[in-house]
Amino acid sequence: xxxxxxxxxxxxxxxxxxxxxxxxxxxxxxxxxxxxxxxxxxxxxxxxxxxxxxxxxxxxxxxxxxxxxxxxxxxxxxxxxxxxxxxxxxxxxxxxxxxxxxxxxxxxxxxxxxxxxxxxxxxxxxxxxxxxxxxxxxxxxxxxxxxxxxxxxxxxxxxxxxxxxxxxxxxxxxxxxxxxxxxxxxxxxxxxxxxxxxxxxxxxxxxxxxxxxxxxxxxxxxxxxxxxxxxxxxxxxxxxxxxxxxxxxxxxxxxxxxxxxxxxxxxxxxxxxxxxxxxxxxxxxxxxxxxxxxxxxxxxxxxxxxxxxxxxxxxxxxxxxxxxxxxxxxxxxxxxxxxxxxxxxxxxxxxxxxxxxxxxxxxxxxxxxxxxxxxxxxxxxxxxxxxxxx
Numbered sequence: 535x536x537x538x539x540x541x542x543x544x545x546x547x548x549x550x551x552x553x554x555x556x557x558x559x560x561x562x563x564x565x566x567x568x569x570x571x572x573x574x575x576x577x578x579x580x581x582x583x584x585x586x587x588x589x590x591x592x593x594x595x596x597x598x599x600x601x602x603x604x605x606x607x608x609x610x611x612x613x614x615x616x617x618x619x620x621x622x623x624x625x626x627x628x629x630x631x632x633x634x635x636x637x638x639x640x641x642x643x644x645x646x647x648x649x650x651x652x653x654x655x656x657x658x659x660x661x662x663x664x665x666x667x668x669x670x671x672x673x674x675x676x677x678x679x680x681x682x683x684x685x686x687x688x689x690x691x692x693x694x695x696x697x698x699x700x701x702x703x704x705x706x707x708x709x710x711x712x713x714x715x716x717x718x719x720x721x722x723x724x725x726x727x728x729x730x731x732x733x734x735x736x737x738x739x740x741x742x743x744x745x746x747x748x749x750x751x752x753x754x755x756x757x758x759x760x761x762x763x764x765x766x767x768x769x770x771x772x773x774x775x776x777x778x779x780x781x782x783x784x785x786x787x788x789x790x791x792x793x794x795x796x797x798x799x800x801x802x803x804x805x806x807x808x809x810x811x812x813x814x815x816x817x818x819x820x821x822x823x824x825x826x827x828x829x830x831x832x833x834x835x836x837x838x839x840x841x842x843x844x845x846x847x848x849x850x851x852x853x854x855x856x857x858x859x860x861x862x863x864x865x866x867x868x869x870x871x872x873x874x875x876x877x878x879x880x881x882x883x884x885x886x887x888x889x890x891x892x893x894x895x896x897x898x899x900x901x902x903x904x905x906x907x908x909x910x911x912x913x914x915x916x917x918x919x920x921x922x923x924x
Contacts, residue, residue: 553595560591560627567624575623583620590615591628597635602648605632609655616659629656630682637686638693645686653679711886718887722894736765768825771918795829796821796856799836803854806840812851813840819858828915831891832856832865835899838888839867839911850908862897862916871907888913 564587569577593607608628615622633652637645656675660668744758794802803813824832836854843852850869857864885901888911892899897915904910 549598550595553597556631557591557594560594560631561588563624563627564588564590564622567622569621569623570619579620583615583618586611586615586618586620587622590626594628594631597632601632601635601639602644605629605636605648606651606655608632609652613655613659613662616656616665617662619663621663621665630678633679633682634686634689637683638689641690642687645683649679649683714886715890718890721887722890734769737762737769740765768827771825771827793826793830794833795826796824796832798833799854799856802833802837802840806844811840811844813854814852815854815856817856817858822858822863822917824863825918828863828895828918831895831897832863832913832915834891835888835911835913836865836867843867843869843909847908862914865913865915866910867912868904868910869908870904 565584567575568579568583568587569575570579570583590608590611593604593611597604609632612622612626612629629652633649636648639645653675657672660671665671740758740761744755744762747758748755800815803815807813840852840854843850847869850871852867852869855864855866855868857866888899888901892913892915895915897913899911899913901911902909
């Protein structure tokens with residue numbers, strides 16, 4: 535039941551509070567069970583014995599930070615307590631709790647020496663205190679010590695398995711994220727290939743035209759050559775970026791098709807509006823003619839951003855702003871607060887694809903909560919040198 539599980543969750547979230555409660559319980563048992571040598575529970579005892587019994591449990595507050603030191607400190611005080619002629623009729627929980635912590639935290643090679651010191655100090659206290667039940671107390675200590683070692687060792691193995699599972703899960707998550715990056719780069723490589731193929735086709739057509747009209751229409755041939763010059767420059771830029779994309783040797787075949795650009799943004803917005811999303815669009819500045827690769831990058835990021843809003847916050851109002859600045863193109867997609875907007879998954883292919891696309895063109899992308907409680911994505915894509923000069 536949630537009402538019963540809540541206190542345990544609170545204690546698990548606050549280990550210091552748990553240790554304080556354990557220390558208080560151990561101190562109460564030792565104080566209530568304090569008795570003179572040969573006495574039994576309830577026999578009168580000096581106040582100093584009760585205070586010393588409480589001091590035996592106090593080191594347990596630091597058991598998580600310094601397990602070995604806490605064990606040795608608690609057992610040393612207990613040795614003094616026994617040597618002075620006092621006994622704990624309700625048991626010695628502090629030593630066993632400290633020993634359990636040592637065995638649950640460290641491997642046997644590190645836990646055995648303080649355990650031997652614990653037994654030796656306990657025996658020293660029995661000898662100095664001239665305890666009449668020496669054999670019985672020693673036998674009881676060995677049995678309780680063995681039980682504490684077994685339970686502590688099981689806790690250590692359980693914690694070790696949990697750490698191993700956590701490391702394995704982290705490794706799998708990292709592998710999935712890396713695999714998502716590789717797959718996204720493959721997709722981007724295909725899209726860039728389509729753009730470059732388009733450039734080569736244009737060059738081929740214009741070159742054939744210039745060859746056929748070279749003598750009959752020099753002006754037409756000159757115009758064709760100018761077109762080839764501009765197209766070749768853009769194609770070289772796309773090829774340079776293509777070479778920067780890692781592609782594994784095997785990949786699925788892709789169906790080639792014309793790639794969308796900024797002119798296709800109105801159609802994209804119209805489609806998401808038909809799906810029920812409220813979208814407001816605006817353009818700031820004078821539009822520029824950008825290379826197909828940059829247009830494709832901007833279109834895909836706008837498409838992914840609007841798709842995320844449609845999937846996770848379809849009732850929210852969305853604003854898409856395209857700003858042509860002096861040095862860069864800025865695309866902003868911002869949605870208002872929604873009843874349920876899940877946090878973005880950093881290993882999600884959509885967000886990875888946005889970052890990869892922006893980085894390929896020297897741009898940057900920022901995403902996070904918006905001031906109104908919604909979510910915003912902003913792409914900044916610097917113009918190419920030849921575009922800045924226009």
